[in-house]
Amino acid sequence: MRAVTVLSAGGTISSVDGGAGRPGAVSRLDAAALVGAIPGLEHVETRSVRALNGSQLSLDDALAVAQAACTEADADNGVVVTSGTDTIEELAVLCDVMCGDGAPVVVTGAIRPASATGADGPANLVDAIAVAATAIAGLGTVVCFAGEVHAARAVRKVDSTAPHAFGSPRGGPIGRVVEGRVEIAERPVRHPALRPERLEALVPIVPTWLGDDGSLLDAALGLRPAGLVLVALGGGHLPPRTLSVLRQARDDLPVVGTVRPERGAFLRQTYGFEGAEGDVLDAGVIPAGHLSPPAARMLLLAALGTGAAGEDLARLFAVGA
Numbered sequence: 403m404r405a406v407t408v409l410s411a412g413g414t415i416s417s418v419d420g421g422a423g424r425p426g427a428v429s430r431l432d433a434a435a436l437v438g439a440i441p442g443l444e445h446v447e448t449r450s451v452r453a454l455n456g457s458q459l460s461l462d463d464a465l466a467v468a469q470a471a472c473t474e475a476d477a478d479n480g481v482v483v484t485s486g487t488d489t490i491e492e493l494a495v496l497c498d499v500m501c502g503d504g505a506p507v508v509v510t511g512a513i514r515p516a517s518a519t520g521a522d523g524p525a526n527l528v529d530a531i532a533v534a535a536t537a538i539a540g541l542g543t544v545v546c547f548a549g550e551v552h553a554a555r556a557v558r559k560v561d562s563t564a565p566h567a568f569g570s571p572r573g574g575p576i577g578r579v580v581e582g583r584v585e586i587a588e589r590p591v592r593h594p595a596l597r598p599e600r601l602e603a604l605v606p607i608v609p610t611w612l613g614d615d616g617s618l619l620d621a622a623l624g625l626r627p628a629g630l631v632l633v634a635l636g637g638g639h640l641p642p643r644t645l646s647v648l649r650q651a652r653d654d655l656p657v658v659g660t661v662r663p664e665r666g667a668f669l670r671q672t673y674g675f676e677g678a679e680g681d682v683l684d685a686g687v688i689p690a691g692h693l694s695p696p697a698a699r700m701l702l703l704a705a706l707g708t709g710a711a712g713e714d715l716a717r718l719f720a721v722g723a
Contacts (some may be wrong), residue, residue, distance in 0.1 A: 404480045406534045408433050411452040411467045413486030415512035415523035427515035429453050440524050456486020461601040464493055472501040480505040480534030487511045495700040498543035498554035502595035507543040508534045513567050522565045529579040536584045551577035553590035558694055571664040572692050598707025603628035605703050607695045610640055616647035628706050629656045631699045637669035638679035645677045652686040656715055658702050659687035660695045688716050
């Protein structure tokens with residue numbers, strides 16, 4: 403059994419009522435307080451990295467948390483990261499991109515604040531520690547929530563308020579935690595590790611919709627981003643006018659293509675109408691496979707942070723796509 407270090411980055415799991423002056427829960431509990439409130443975890447090391455709610459994290463904050471997780475994780479030490487559920491998807495992907503195949507990095511949090519009746523944080527934390535201590539190496543980063551274990555690149559927040567807040571719409575959880583026993587039924591496809599020193603590039607996410615005339619995509623391109631994530635319809639389709647805008651930017655920046663359906667896939671050669679997947683790919687879009695738009699953005703940010711471009715960039719998204 404591995405030793406475990408809990409890294410706290412804030413979020414609902416560490417939030418308690420703000421008291422006088424401002425109603426509502428605010429992130430106040432550090433890593434030591436989170437672990438110390440649960441009997442039997444005296445052997446767990448703790449370190450507080452940030453004390454922010456998920457929507458307050460910047461790219462610099464996310465990079466600092468991921469770097470701390472990668473530093474702590476090795477063959478003898480598993481890592482649990484507690485963070486806000488609003489952006490756990492992005493943080494988990496970044497840890498997965500950066501930390502490689504050593505001991506698991508397990509990301510968890512809570513839907514109910516620590517001061518709420520029926521707070522779910524302690525149970526999630528106990529389960530996450532069990533995964534970090536006993537799960538096989540080579541899982542990469544996973545999200546442990548409500549007794550389920552999800553691969554970082556597949557997980558999505560599927561409910562804003564229910565304790566069962568996370569799911570993997572495409573394939574389901576890869577494991578469970580039952581009475582502290584970790585059951586891993588499936589190992590996710592692994593990917594090359596990237597170690598960006600900075601995440602400073604501008605990479606917007608641009609959706610499309612019925613009747614889209616391409617004006618939002620045009621406005622986003624006008625910001626001169628370093629890259630862009632496009633959320634296409636269906637199996638990778640765009641309205642014709644949006645496709646026209648995309649074609650004009652073909653050689654200006656990397657555009658990664660995702661799809662709107664949660665259980666979608668970017669097609670290659672099924673349809674032949676104007677704006678179908680073939681036209682979108684011919685316009686230079688790099689398909690992101692099953693990745694969600696936020697996950698694709700984090701991978702693109704990390705790749706750009708290491709200087710990846712061209713075919714190297716395409717290969718990063720092709721693995722397991």
